[in-house]
Amino acid sequence: MHSPTSRFMSRTPRLLTSLLLALALNLAGASFTAAAETNWWDAKWPTRKKIDIDTSGKGVAIAEPIGTTAVLVRLHEGVFSFMSAKEDGSDLRFIADDHKTELKHHVEKWDSLLNEAYVWVQVPDLKPASATSIWLYYGNTEAGAPEAAKETYEANTTLVYHFADAAKAGTDSSPTGANAEGTPPPAAGSLIGGGLRVFGQSVIKVPAPPLPEWAPGAPLTVSVWIKPSALQPNALILSRREAANAFILGLDNGIPFVELNKQRSSVGAPIAAGGWHHVAAVADAGTITVYLDGKSYGALTAAMPLLKEPVEIDKDSSPAAASFVGYAGELDELQIAKTARPAGFIHFAAVNQGTSADAAKLITLGEDEASDHKEEGEIMKHLSLITDISKDLTFDGWVVIFLCTVLAVVGWIIAVGKIMYLNTIEKASAEFMKRWEKISSDLTAIDTEDNESIKNIGGTMSSKMQKLMRQSPLYQLYHLGADEISSRMKSFRQVTFNPQEKKEAKIMGLSGRSIQAIKATLHGGMVREVQKLNGKLVFLTIGIAGGPYLGLLGTVIGVMITFAVIAKSGEVEVNSIAPGIAGALLATVAGLAVAIPALFIYSYLSSRIKDVVSNMETFIDEFVTKMAEHYKE
Incomplete structure:
Protein backbone atom coordinates (compact mmCIF):
# COMPACT_ATOMS: atom_id res chain seq x y z
CA MET A 1 0.00 0.00 0.00
CA HIS A 2 1.33 3.44 -0.91
CA SER A 3 1.76 5.87 1.95
CA PRO A 4 0.12 9.34 1.81
CA THR A 5 3.62 10.77 1.27
CA SER A 6 4.29 8.63 -1.80
CA ARG A 7 0.88 9.40 -3.26
CA PHE A 8 1.45 13.10 -2.62
CA MET A 9 4.89 12.95 -4.26
CA SER A 10 3.49 11.25 -7.34
CA ARG A 11 1.64 14.48 -8.12
CA THR A 12 4.73 16.66 -7.57
CA PRO A 13 5.36 17.59 -11.25
CA ARG A 14 1.84 18.94 -11.75
CA LEU A 15 1.86 20.77 -8.42
CA LEU A 16 5.30 22.21 -9.14
CA THR A 17 4.17 23.53 -12.52
CA SER A 18 1.02 25.08 -11.04
CA LEU A 19 2.84 26.76 -8.16
CA LEU A 20 5.56 28.15 -10.40
CA LEU A 21 2.90 29.56 -12.71
CA ALA A 22 1.12 31.15 -9.73
CA LEU A 23 4.41 32.67 -8.59
CA ALA A 24 5.04 34.12 -12.03
CA LEU A 25 1.59 35.70 -12.05
CA ASN A 26 2.19 37.24 -8.63
CA LEU A 27 5.52 38.66 -9.71
CA ALA A 28 3.75 40.15 -12.69
CA GLY A 29 1.35 41.92 -10.30
CA ALA A 30 -1.82 40.30 -11.60
CA SER A 31 -3.76 40.51 -8.35
CA PHE A 32 -6.44 42.91 -9.54
CA THR A 33 -8.04 43.83 -12.84
CA ALA A 34 -7.53 47.50 -13.56
CA ALA A 35 -10.80 49.34 -14.05
CA ALA A 36 -11.49 52.11 -16.50
CA GLU A 37 -11.84 55.38 -14.60
CA THR A 38 -14.59 56.61 -16.89
CA ASN A 39 -16.94 53.92 -15.49
CA TRP A 40 -15.89 54.20 -11.85
CA TRP A 41 -18.73 55.41 -9.62
CA ASP A 42 -16.66 57.08 -6.87
CA ALA A 43 -12.88 57.07 -6.51
CA LYS A 44 -13.21 57.00 -2.70
CA TRP A 45 -14.23 53.37 -3.03
CA PRO A 46 -11.05 51.54 -4.13
CA THR A 47 -12.58 48.15 -4.94
CA ARG A 48 -15.63 46.96 -6.80
CA LYS A 49 -17.17 43.66 -7.85
CA LYS A 50 -19.63 42.91 -10.63
CA ILE A 51 -22.80 41.00 -9.73
CA ASP A 52 -24.71 39.32 -12.55
CA ILE A 53 -28.40 38.43 -12.16
CA ASP A 54 -29.26 36.03 -14.99
CA THR A 55 -32.90 35.08 -15.56
CA SER A 56 -32.21 33.73 -19.04
CA GLY A 57 -31.55 30.14 -20.01
CA LYS A 58 -27.85 30.55 -19.17
CA GLY A 59 -28.74 31.18 -15.52
CA VAL A 60 -32.18 30.25 -14.23
CA ALA A 61 -34.89 30.63 -16.85
CA ILE A 62 -37.70 32.86 -15.58
CA ALA A 63 -40.09 33.88 -18.34
CA GLU A 64 -42.82 35.56 -16.25
CA PRO A 65 -42.59 39.25 -15.22
CA ILE A 66 -40.62 39.94 -12.03
CA GLY A 67 -40.64 43.69 -11.37
CA THR A 68 -38.90 45.58 -8.57
CA THR A 69 -37.58 43.18 -5.99
CA ALA A 70 -35.16 42.93 -3.07
CA VAL A 71 -32.35 40.64 -4.18
CA LEU A 72 -30.45 38.62 -1.58
CA VAL A 73 -26.67 38.79 -2.06
CA ARG A 74 -24.73 36.19 -0.09
CA LEU A 75 -21.13 37.11 0.68
CA HIS A 76 -18.58 34.66 1.98
CA GLU A 77 -14.82 34.21 2.04
CA GLY A 78 -14.73 32.54 -1.35
CA VAL A 79 -16.23 35.52 -3.22
CA PHE A 80 -15.57 38.55 -1.02
CA SER A 81 -12.57 40.02 0.80
CA PHE A 82 -13.87 40.84 4.28
CA MET A 83 -10.43 42.16 5.28
CA SER A 84 -10.80 44.96 2.72
CA ALA A 85 -14.21 46.11 3.99
CA LYS A 86 -15.20 47.87 7.21
CA GLU A 87 -15.85 45.70 10.24
CA ASP A 88 -19.62 46.24 10.09
CA GLY A 89 -19.98 46.36 6.29
CA SER A 90 -21.17 49.96 6.38
CA ASP A 91 -18.92 50.85 3.43
CA LEU A 92 -20.87 48.65 1.01
CA ARG A 93 -22.56 50.46 -1.86
CA PHE A 94 -24.53 48.91 -4.72
CA ILE A 95 -24.60 50.75 -8.03
CA ALA A 96 -26.72 50.11 -11.13
CA ASP A 97 -25.09 49.20 -14.43
CA ASP A 98 -25.25 52.83 -15.54
CA HIS A 99 -22.44 53.44 -12.99
CA LYS A 100 -24.42 56.35 -11.54
CA THR A 101 -27.55 55.18 -9.71
CA GLU A 102 -27.03 54.04 -6.13
CA LEU A 103 -29.31 51.14 -5.20
CA LYS A 104 -30.95 50.95 -1.79
CA HIS A 105 -29.78 48.10 0.40
CA HIS A 106 -29.41 46.89 3.96
CA VAL A 107 -27.31 44.29 5.72
CA GLU A 108 -29.29 41.54 7.46
CA LYS A 109 -26.22 39.88 8.95
CA TRP A 110 -22.51 40.75 8.91
CA ASP A 111 -20.04 38.39 10.60
CA SER A 112 -16.44 39.42 9.99
CA LEU A 113 -15.25 36.58 12.25
CA LEU A 114 -16.88 33.81 10.18
CA ASN A 115 -16.56 35.87 6.98
CA GLU A 116 -20.24 35.63 6.19
CA ALA A 117 -22.81 38.27 5.25
CA TYR A 118 -26.37 38.53 3.92
CA VAL A 119 -27.28 41.76 2.11
CA TRP A 120 -30.62 42.77 0.55
CA VAL A 121 -30.46 45.05 -2.51
CA GLN A 122 -33.45 46.66 -4.23
CA VAL A 123 -33.17 46.11 -7.99
CA PRO A 124 -35.76 48.21 -9.86
CA ASP A 125 -37.77 46.59 -12.63
CA LEU A 126 -35.85 43.33 -12.89
CA LYS A 127 -36.50 41.84 -16.32
CA PRO A 128 -37.32 38.18 -17.06
CA ALA A 129 -35.34 36.11 -19.58
CA SER A 130 -32.40 38.52 -19.51
CA ALA A 131 -29.16 39.32 -17.72
CA THR A 132 -28.92 42.30 -15.36
CA SER A 133 -25.69 43.58 -13.81
CA ILE A 134 -25.12 45.65 -10.71
CA TRP A 135 -21.87 46.65 -8.99
CA LEU A 136 -20.76 46.23 -5.40
CA TYR A 137 -18.30 48.90 -4.21
CA TYR A 138 -16.42 48.62 -0.89
CA GLY A 139 -13.16 49.45 0.86
CA ASN A 140 -13.84 53.10 1.80
CA THR A 141 -12.90 53.21 5.50
CA GLU A 142 -14.36 56.71 5.85
CA ALA A 143 -17.79 55.81 4.46
CA GLY A 144 -20.81 56.49 6.65
CA ALA A 145 -23.67 54.13 7.41
CA PRO A 146 -26.01 53.40 4.46
CA GLU A 147 -29.70 54.25 4.32
CA ALA A 148 -32.16 52.59 6.68
CA ALA A 149 -33.27 49.01 5.99
CA LYS A 150 -36.85 50.14 5.39
CA GLU A 151 -35.77 51.97 2.22
CA THR A 152 -34.84 48.64 0.58
CA TYR A 153 -38.49 47.66 0.09
CA GLU A 154 -40.96 49.50 -2.12
CA ALA A 155 -44.20 50.95 -0.75
CA ASN A 156 -46.37 47.89 -1.46
CA THR A 157 -44.36 45.79 0.97
CA THR A 158 -46.13 46.00 4.34
CA LEU A 159 -44.20 43.46 6.42
CA VAL A 160 -40.72 41.87 6.32
CA TYR A 161 -39.39 39.71 9.12
CA HIS A 162 -35.80 38.46 8.75
CA PHE A 163 -35.87 36.99 12.29
CA ALA A 164 -32.17 37.90 12.55
CA ASP A 165 -32.08 40.67 15.18
CA ALA A 166 -30.63 39.17 18.37
CA ALA A 167 -32.24 41.91 20.49
CA LYS A 168 -35.69 41.53 18.88
CA ALA A 169 -36.23 38.79 16.33
CA GLY A 170 -39.58 40.25 15.25
CA THR A 171 -38.19 43.55 13.94
CA ASP A 172 -40.03 44.68 10.81
CA SER A 173 -37.66 45.73 8.02
CA SER A 174 -40.45 47.14 5.83
CA PRO A 175 -41.61 50.79 5.80
CA THR A 176 -44.57 49.78 8.03
CA GLY A 177 -42.52 49.15 11.18
CA ALA A 178 -44.92 46.56 12.60
CA ASN A 179 -42.63 44.81 15.06
CA ALA A 180 -43.97 41.46 16.25
CA GLU A 181 -44.85 40.74 19.86
CA GLY A 182 -43.91 37.53 21.66
CA THR A 183 -41.15 36.38 19.33
CA PRO A 184 -38.58 34.00 20.83
CA PRO A 185 -34.83 34.65 20.34
CA PRO A 186 -33.59 33.95 16.81
CA ALA A 187 -32.17 30.52 16.02
CA ALA A 188 -28.68 30.55 14.55
CA GLY A 189 -27.83 28.60 11.41
CA SER A 190 -31.16 29.09 9.71
CA LEU A 191 -31.75 29.45 5.97
CA ILE A 192 -30.70 33.11 5.76
CA GLY A 193 -28.62 34.00 8.80
CA GLY A 194 -30.91 33.79 11.80
CA GLY A 195 -34.39 32.27 11.78
CA LEU A 196 -37.26 31.51 14.13
CA ARG A 197 -37.71 28.12 15.81
CA VAL A 198 -41.27 27.63 17.08
CA PHE A 199 -43.05 24.75 18.78
CA GLY A 200 -46.72 25.61 18.26
CA GLN A 201 -47.22 26.57 21.89
CA SER A 202 -47.35 30.37 21.88
CA VAL A 203 -48.87 33.12 19.76
CA ILE A 204 -46.68 35.66 17.92
CA LYS A 205 -48.72 38.77 17.15
CA VAL A 206 -48.23 41.38 14.46
CA PRO A 207 -49.97 44.53 15.78
CA ALA A 208 -52.60 46.18 13.59
CA PRO A 209 -52.13 49.05 13.27
CA PRO A 210 -49.43 49.76 12.23
CA LEU A 211 -50.02 46.74 9.96
CA PRO A 212 -52.71 47.97 7.51
CA TRP A 225 -39.84 29.91 4.28
CA ILE A 226 -40.77 26.87 6.38
CA LYS A 227 -38.87 23.88 7.72
CA PRO A 228 -41.32 21.63 9.59
CA SER A 229 -39.77 19.46 12.28
CA ALA A 230 -42.67 17.03 12.00
CA LEU A 231 -45.74 16.70 9.79
CA GLN A 232 -48.95 17.59 11.64
CA PRO A 233 -52.59 17.71 10.61
CA ASN A 234 -53.95 21.27 10.23
CA ALA A 235 -50.79 23.01 11.45
CA LEU A 236 -51.32 26.77 11.43
CA ILE A 237 -48.48 28.97 10.18
CA LEU A 238 -50.22 32.35 9.93
CA SER A 239 -53.76 33.65 10.34
CA ARG A 240 -55.77 36.88 10.32
CA ARG A 241 -59.39 37.32 11.36
CA GLU A 242 -62.19 39.83 11.47
CA ALA A 243 -65.48 38.68 13.03
CA ALA A 244 -66.45 35.49 11.13
CA ASN A 245 -63.91 36.05 8.36
CA ALA A 246 -60.59 34.21 8.58
CA PHE A 247 -57.52 33.82 6.38
CA ILE A 248 -55.26 30.89 7.32
CA LEU A 249 -51.96 29.76 5.81
CA GLY A 250 -51.06 26.31 7.06
CA LEU A 251 -49.60 22.87 6.52
CA ASP A 252 -51.80 19.76 6.62
CA ASN A 253 -49.62 16.64 6.92
CA GLY A 254 -47.06 18.23 4.63
CA ILE A 255 -49.58 19.81 2.22
CA PRO A 256 -49.39 23.66 2.14
CA PHE A 257 -52.85 25.24 1.99
CA VAL A 258 -54.77 28.49 2.23
CA GLU A 259 -58.11 28.45 3.97
CA LEU A 260 -60.47 31.37 3.56
CA ASN A 261 -63.72 31.25 5.56
CA LYS A 262 -63.46 27.44 5.79
CA GLN A 263 -62.86 27.05 2.06
CA ARG A 264 -59.51 25.36 1.40
CA SER A 265 -57.23 25.50 -1.64
CA SER A 266 -56.68 22.48 -3.87
CA VAL A 267 -53.95 20.08 -2.79
CA GLY A 268 -50.74 18.79 -4.30
CA ALA A 269 -47.98 16.40 -3.32
CA PRO A 270 -46.92 16.71 0.35
CA ILE A 271 -43.49 17.93 1.39
CA ALA A 272 -41.19 16.04 3.75
CA ALA A 273 -40.21 17.18 7.22
CA GLY A 274 -36.74 18.56 7.87
CA GLY A 275 -36.27 20.51 4.64
CA TRP A 276 -36.65 24.19 3.73
CA HIS A 277 -39.51 25.15 1.39
CA HIS A 278 -40.80 28.47 0.11
CA VAL A 279 -44.58 28.86 0.46
CA ALA A 280 -46.47 31.81 -0.97
CA ALA A 281 -50.14 32.77 -1.35
CA VAL A 282 -51.17 35.39 -3.92
CA ALA A 283 -54.74 36.80 -3.91
CA ASP A 284 -55.84 38.56 -7.08
CA ALA A 285 -59.14 39.02 -8.92
CA GLY A 286 -61.13 36.53 -6.86
CA THR A 287 -58.52 33.75 -6.92
CA ILE A 288 -55.90 32.79 -4.36
CA THR A 289 -52.94 30.91 -5.84
CA VAL A 290 -50.66 28.84 -3.62
CA TYR A 291 -47.01 28.55 -4.69
CA LEU A 292 -44.52 25.96 -3.43
CA ASP A 293 -40.81 26.55 -4.10
CA GLY A 294 -41.67 29.08 -6.80
CA LYS A 295 -44.13 26.92 -8.71
CA SER A 296 -47.93 26.96 -8.77
CA TYR A 297 -49.18 24.34 -6.31
CA GLY A 298 -52.88 24.91 -5.60
CA ALA A 299 -55.68 27.44 -5.94
CA LEU A 300 -58.85 28.67 -4.26
CA THR A 301 -61.60 30.62 -5.99
CA ALA A 302 -62.59 33.21 -3.40
CA ALA A 303 -62.26 36.97 -2.92
CA MET A 304 -60.48 38.40 0.07
CA PRO A 305 -62.86 39.68 2.81
CA LEU A 306 -62.16 42.57 5.18
CA LEU A 307 -59.48 41.52 7.69
CA LYS A 308 -58.02 43.99 10.13
CA GLU A 309 -57.27 42.19 13.38
CA PRO A 310 -53.60 41.47 14.27
CA VAL A 311 -51.89 38.77 12.27
CA GLU A 312 -51.00 35.76 14.43
CA ILE A 313 -48.06 33.49 13.68
CA ASP A 314 -47.50 29.88 14.79
CA LYS A 315 -50.77 29.63 16.71
CA ASP A 316 -54.26 31.16 16.54
CA SER A 317 -55.68 32.39 19.85
CA SER A 318 -59.26 32.53 18.53
CA PRO A 319 -61.73 29.87 19.83
CA ALA A 320 -62.78 29.40 16.20
CA ALA A 321 -59.34 27.91 15.50
CA ALA A 322 -59.83 24.93 17.81
CA SER A 323 -59.42 22.48 14.91
CA PHE A 324 -55.91 23.79 14.18
CA VAL A 325 -52.66 23.02 15.97
CA GLY A 326 -49.63 25.28 16.24
CA TYR A 327 -46.91 24.85 13.64
CA ALA A 328 -43.71 23.20 14.93
CA GLY A 329 -40.46 23.86 13.08
CA GLU A 330 -38.47 26.79 11.74
CA LEU A 331 -39.57 29.95 9.93
CA ASP A 332 -37.56 32.46 7.97
CA GLU A 333 -38.11 35.49 5.75
CA LEU A 334 -41.82 36.22 6.26
CA GLN A 335 -43.09 38.89 3.85
CA ILE A 336 -46.52 40.44 3.25
CA ALA A 337 -47.36 42.84 0.43
CA LYS A 338 -50.57 44.68 -0.46
CA THR A 339 -50.19 43.74 -4.09
CA ALA A 340 -50.40 40.55 -6.12
CA ARG A 341 -46.82 39.61 -6.86
CA PRO A 342 -46.39 38.16 -10.37
CA ALA A 343 -45.41 34.52 -10.81
CA GLY A 344 -41.91 35.54 -11.91
CA PHE A 345 -41.43 37.48 -8.66
CA ILE A 346 -42.36 34.41 -6.58
CA HIS A 347 -40.14 32.14 -8.70
CA PHE A 348 -37.20 34.52 -8.41
CA ALA A 349 -37.58 34.83 -4.61
CA ALA A 350 -37.77 31.04 -4.15
CA VAL A 351 -34.56 30.47 -6.11
CA ASN A 352 -32.62 33.52 -4.94
CA GLN A 353 -33.31 33.05 -1.24
CA GLY A 354 -32.83 29.27 -1.29
CA THR A 355 -29.64 27.24 -1.21
CA SER A 356 -30.12 25.05 -4.27
CA ALA A 357 -27.63 24.83 -7.14
CA ASP A 358 -29.88 27.19 -9.13
CA ALA A 359 -29.25 29.96 -6.59
CA ALA A 360 -25.56 30.03 -7.59
CA LYS A 361 -26.53 30.17 -11.27
CA LEU A 362 -29.02 32.99 -10.74
CA ILE A 363 -26.62 35.31 -8.88
CA THR A 364 -22.91 35.25 -9.72
CA LEU A 365 -20.19 37.49 -8.30
CA GLY A 366 -17.22 38.46 -10.43
CA GLU A 367 -13.62 39.17 -9.53
CA ASP A 368 -12.49 42.26 -7.64
CA GLU A 369 -11.53 45.28 -9.69
CA ALA A 370 -9.27 48.04 -8.38
CA SER A 371 -9.52 51.77 -8.96
CA ASP A 372 -6.54 53.59 -10.45
CA HIS A 373 -6.83 55.97 -7.49
CA LYS A 374 -6.47 53.18 -4.96
CA GLU A 375 -3.99 53.98 -2.22
CA GLU A 376 -1.65 51.06 -1.67
CA GLY A 377 -1.35 49.52 1.75
CA GLU A 378 1.98 48.83 3.39
CA ILE A 379 2.11 45.26 2.14
CA MET A 380 1.33 46.32 -1.42
CA LYS A 381 3.94 49.04 -1.22
CA HIS A 382 6.57 46.50 -0.21
CA LEU A 383 5.51 44.13 -2.98
CA SER A 384 5.63 46.96 -5.51
CA LEU A 385 9.10 47.91 -4.30
CA ILE A 386 10.32 44.33 -4.64
CA THR A 387 8.83 44.21 -8.15
CA ASP A 388 10.76 47.36 -9.08
CA ILE A 389 13.97 45.91 -7.65
CA SER A 390 13.51 42.70 -9.61
CA LYS A 391 13.63 44.70 -12.85
CA ASP A 392 17.36 45.29 -12.22
CA LEU A 393 18.04 41.62 -11.49
CA THR A 394 20.54 39.96 -13.83
CA PHE A 395 19.91 36.70 -15.65
CA ASP A 396 22.14 34.90 -13.15
CA GLY A 397 20.02 36.28 -10.33
CA TRP A 398 16.83 35.02 -11.97
CA VAL A 399 18.38 31.57 -12.33
CA VAL A 400 19.20 31.56 -8.62
CA ILE A 401 15.69 32.71 -7.67
CA PHE A 402 14.22 30.02 -9.91
CA LEU A 403 16.31 27.36 -8.19
CA CYS A 404 15.32 28.71 -4.77
CA THR A 405 11.68 28.61 -5.84
CA VAL A 406 12.05 24.97 -6.88
CA LEU A 407 13.63 24.17 -3.50
CA ALA A 408 10.83 25.95 -1.66
CA VAL A 409 8.04 24.27 -3.64
CA VAL A 410 9.55 20.80 -3.28
CA GLY A 411 10.18 21.41 0.43
CA TRP A 412 6.60 22.47 1.04
CA ILE A 413 5.23 19.50 -0.89
CA ILE A 414 7.39 17.17 1.20
CA ALA A 415 6.38 18.94 4.41
CA VAL A 416 2.65 18.80 3.69
CA GLY A 417 2.86 15.17 2.63
CA LYS A 418 4.87 14.25 5.71
CA ILE A 419 2.45 16.03 8.05
CA MET A 420 -0.45 14.15 6.43
CA TYR A 421 1.46 10.89 6.86
CA LEU A 422 2.23 11.59 10.53
CA ASN A 423 -1.40 12.50 11.19
CA THR A 424 -2.49 9.20 9.65
CA ILE A 425 0.08 7.33 11.74
CA GLU A 426 -1.10 9.03 14.90
CA LYS A 427 -4.74 8.17 14.22
CA ALA A 428 -3.95 4.57 13.26
CA SER A 429 -1.68 4.05 16.27
CA ALA A 430 -4.32 5.37 18.65
CA GLU A 431 -6.84 2.87 17.27
CA PHE A 432 -4.29 0.07 17.41
CA MET A 433 -3.40 0.71 21.06
CA LYS A 434 -7.07 0.44 22.04
CA ARG A 435 -7.16 -3.08 20.61
CA TRP A 436 -3.69 -4.00 21.84
CA GLU A 437 -4.75 -3.35 25.41
CA LYS A 438 -7.51 -5.96 24.99
CA ILE A 439 -5.22 -8.80 23.86
CA SER A 440 -1.92 -7.90 25.58
CA SER A 441 -3.04 -9.80 28.69
CA ASP A 442 -3.31 -13.03 26.65
CA LEU A 443 -1.03 -13.30 23.62
CA THR A 444 -2.21 -16.86 22.93
CA ALA A 445 -5.08 -15.30 20.98
CA ILE A 446 -2.66 -14.51 18.14
CA ASP A 447 -0.36 -17.55 18.08
CA THR A 448 -2.66 -19.64 15.89
CA GLU A 449 -1.73 -20.95 12.47
CA ASP A 450 -4.43 -18.74 10.95
CA ASN A 451 -2.69 -15.72 9.47
CA GLU A 452 -5.98 -13.82 9.34
CA SER A 453 -6.23 -14.08 13.14
CA ILE A 454 -2.88 -12.35 13.38
CA LYS A 455 -3.93 -9.59 10.99
CA ASN A 456 -7.15 -8.81 12.84
CA ILE A 457 -5.53 -8.99 16.29
CA GLY A 458 -7.21 -12.17 17.39
CA GLY A 459 -10.56 -11.32 15.79
CA THR A 460 -10.96 -7.87 17.40
CA MET A 461 -10.66 -5.83 14.22
CA SER A 462 -12.72 -5.47 11.04
CA SER A 463 -11.23 -5.44 7.54
CA LYS A 464 -11.98 -1.71 7.26
CA MET A 465 -10.06 -1.05 10.46
CA GLN A 466 -7.20 -3.25 9.21
CA LYS A 467 -6.80 -0.90 6.25
CA LEU A 468 -6.30 2.00 8.65
CA MET A 469 -4.07 -0.04 10.99
CA ARG A 470 -1.58 -0.85 8.23
CA GLN A 471 -0.54 2.80 8.37
CA SER A 472 0.56 2.41 11.99
CA PRO A 473 4.22 1.39 12.60
CA LEU A 474 3.08 -0.15 15.89
CA TYR A 475 0.77 -2.47 13.98
CA GLN A 476 3.60 -3.41 11.62
CA LEU A 477 5.82 -4.28 14.59
CA TYR A 478 3.00 -6.24 16.19
CA HIS A 479 2.46 -8.13 12.94
CA LEU A 480 6.16 -9.03 12.75
CA GLY A 481 6.17 -10.26 16.34
CA ALA A 482 2.92 -12.19 15.97
CA ASP A 483 4.22 -13.90 12.81
CA GLU A 484 7.43 -14.88 14.60
CA ILE A 485 5.51 -16.33 17.56
CA SER A 486 3.11 -18.20 15.30
CA SER A 487 5.88 -19.75 13.19
CA ARG A 488 7.80 -20.93 16.27
CA MET A 489 4.76 -22.35 18.02
CA LYS A 490 3.82 -24.59 15.07
CA SER A 491 6.59 -27.05 15.93
CA PHE A 492 5.52 -27.23 19.58
CA ARG A 493 1.84 -28.12 19.07
CA GLN A 494 0.78 -31.58 20.18
CA VAL A 495 -2.49 -32.60 18.56
CA THR A 496 -4.57 -35.74 19.36
CA PHE A 497 -5.22 -38.06 16.44
CA ASN A 498 -8.62 -39.37 17.64
CA PRO A 499 -11.07 -38.17 14.94
CA GLN A 500 -13.90 -38.27 17.50
CA GLU A 501 -12.21 -35.65 19.66
CA LYS A 502 -11.66 -31.98 19.06
CA LYS A 503 -8.09 -31.00 18.33
CA GLU A 504 -6.54 -29.35 21.34
CA ALA A 505 -3.15 -27.65 21.24
CA LYS A 506 -0.79 -27.54 24.10
CA ILE A 507 1.45 -24.49 23.83
CA MET A 508 5.05 -24.89 24.89
CA GLY A 509 7.26 -22.06 26.06
CA LEU A 510 9.79 -20.05 24.07
CA SER A 511 13.47 -20.31 24.82
CA GLY A 512 15.57 -17.31 25.70
CA ARG A 513 17.24 -17.47 22.29
CA SER A 514 13.89 -17.46 20.53
CA ILE A 515 12.79 -14.39 22.50
CA GLN A 516 16.06 -12.62 21.63
CA ALA A 517 15.61 -13.55 17.97
CA ILE A 518 12.07 -12.18 17.94
CA LYS A 519 13.28 -9.01 19.66
CA ALA A 520 15.98 -8.60 16.99
CA THR A 521 13.32 -9.00 14.30
CA LEU A 522 11.21 -6.29 15.95
CA HIS A 523 14.18 -3.92 16.09
CA GLY A 524 14.86 -4.60 12.43
CA GLY A 525 11.24 -3.72 11.64
CA MET A 526 11.58 -0.53 13.68
CA VAL A 527 14.66 0.51 11.68
CA ARG A 528 12.69 0.10 8.44
CA GLU A 529 9.80 2.16 9.85
CA VAL A 530 12.22 4.89 10.93
CA GLN A 531 13.69 4.96 7.44
CA LYS A 532 10.19 5.38 6.05
CA LEU A 533 9.49 8.22 8.49
CA ASN A 534 12.73 10.03 7.59
CA GLY A 535 12.29 9.46 3.87
CA LYS A 536 12.53 12.56 1.66
CA LEU A 537 13.36 14.83 4.63
CA VAL A 538 16.69 15.32 2.93
CA PHE A 539 14.96 17.76 0.57
CA LEU A 540 14.20 19.99 3.56
CA THR A 541 17.80 19.82 4.74
CA ILE A 542 18.95 20.71 1.23
CA GLY A 543 16.70 23.77 1.36
CA ILE A 544 18.01 24.71 4.80
CA ALA A 545 21.67 24.32 3.88
CA GLY A 546 21.58 25.12 0.18
CA GLY A 547 19.08 27.99 0.04
CA PRO A 548 21.29 30.63 1.70
CA TYR A 549 24.33 29.54 -0.32
CA LEU A 550 22.41 29.76 -3.57
CA GLY A 551 21.17 33.19 -2.56
CA LEU A 552 24.68 34.29 -1.61
CA LEU A 553 25.99 33.02 -4.95
CA GLY A 554 23.39 35.10 -6.79
CA THR A 555 24.25 38.16 -4.71
CA VAL A 556 28.00 37.81 -5.27
CA ILE A 557 27.53 37.39 -9.01
CA GLY A 558 25.16 40.36 -9.13
CA VAL A 559 27.51 42.64 -7.18
CA MET A 560 30.45 41.52 -9.31
CA ILE A 561 28.56 42.32 -12.52
CA THR A 562 27.44 45.69 -11.12
CA PHE A 563 31.01 46.75 -10.30
CA ALA A 564 32.24 45.48 -13.67
CA VAL A 565 29.66 47.64 -15.46
CA ILE A 566 30.63 50.66 -13.33
CA ALA A 567 34.29 50.09 -14.09
CA LYS A 568 33.61 50.08 -17.81
CA SER A 569 31.41 53.16 -17.74
CA GLY A 570 33.63 55.08 -15.37
CA GLU A 571 30.61 56.59 -13.61
CA VAL A 572 30.46 56.18 -9.84
CA GLU A 573 27.09 57.40 -8.64
CA VAL A 574 24.62 56.12 -6.08
CA ASN A 575 21.88 55.94 -8.72
CA SER A 576 24.02 53.69 -10.87
CA ILE A 577 25.20 51.42 -8.05
CA ALA A 578 22.10 51.10 -5.84
CA PRO A 579 19.72 49.37 -8.31
CA GLY A 580 22.27 46.67 -9.15
CA ILE A 581 23.19 46.07 -5.50
CA ALA A 582 19.52 45.94 -4.49
CA GLY A 583 18.76 43.47 -7.27
CA ALA A 584 21.71 41.32 -6.25
CA LEU A 585 20.57 41.25 -2.61
CA LEU A 586 17.19 40.00 -3.76
CA ALA A 587 18.81 36.64 -4.44
CA THR A 588 19.94 36.42 -0.81
CA VAL A 589 16.42 37.27 0.34
CA ALA A 590 15.10 34.42 -1.82
CA GLY A 591 17.60 31.99 -0.33
CA LEU A 592 16.71 32.96 3.23
CA ALA A 593 13.00 32.78 2.39
CA VAL A 594 13.61 29.15 1.45
CA ALA A 595 15.81 28.22 4.41
CA ILE A 596 14.00 29.83 7.35
CA PRO A 597 10.56 28.19 6.87
CA ALA A 598 12.27 24.88 5.97
CA LEU A 599 14.24 25.03 9.24
CA PHE A 600 11.11 25.53 11.33
CA ILE A 601 9.23 22.79 9.49
CA TYR A 602 12.14 20.37 9.77
CA SER A 603 12.37 20.97 13.53
CA TYR A 604 8.64 20.37 13.90
CA LEU A 605 8.71 17.18 11.82
CA SER A 606 11.80 15.89 13.63
CA SER A 607 10.06 16.35 16.98
CA ARG A 608 7.00 14.41 15.82
CA ILE A 609 9.10 11.64 14.27
CA LYS A 610 11.06 11.36 17.52
CA ASP A 611 7.78 10.82 19.39
CA VAL A 612 6.79 8.06 16.95
CA VAL A 613 10.18 6.33 17.38
CA SER A 614 9.87 6.55 21.17
CA ASN A 615 6.43 4.92 20.95
CA MET A 616 7.88 2.12 18.83
CA GLU A 617 10.69 1.46 21.32
CA THR A 618 8.23 1.41 24.19
CA PHE A 619 5.95 -0.97 22.30
CA ILE A 620 8.82 -3.37 21.51
CA ASP A 621 9.80 -3.50 25.18
CA GLU A 622 6.18 -4.12 26.19
CA PHE A 623 5.68 -6.78 23.51
CA VAL A 624 8.83 -8.68 24.48
CA THR A 625 7.93 -8.50 28.16
CA LYS A 626 4.40 -9.81 27.53
CA MET A 627 5.81 -12.52 25.26
CA ALA A 628 8.32 -13.70 27.88
CA GLU A 629 5.57 -13.72 30.48
CA HIS A 630 3.08 -15.79 28.44
CA TYR A 631 5.56 -18.22 26.88
CA LYS A 632 7.74 -19.20 29.79
CA GLU A 633 10.48 -21.64 28.95
Missing part, protein backbone atom coordinates in the same frame (compact mmCIF):
# COMPACT_ATOMS: atom_id res chain seq x y z
CA GLU A 213 -56.00 46.16 7.08
CA TRP A 214 -56.64 43.80 4.19
CA ALA A 215 -59.48 45.42 2.24
CA PRO A 216 -62.29 43.36 0.64
CA GLY A 217 -61.27 42.05 -2.77
CA ALA A 218 -57.89 43.75 -2.52
CA PRO A 219 -54.76 41.99 -3.84
CA LEU A 220 -52.41 40.39 -1.32
CA THR A 221 -49.18 38.37 -1.22
CA VAL A 222 -47.96 36.37 1.77
CA SER A 223 -44.72 34.37 1.57
CA VAL A 224 -42.56 32.53 4.10
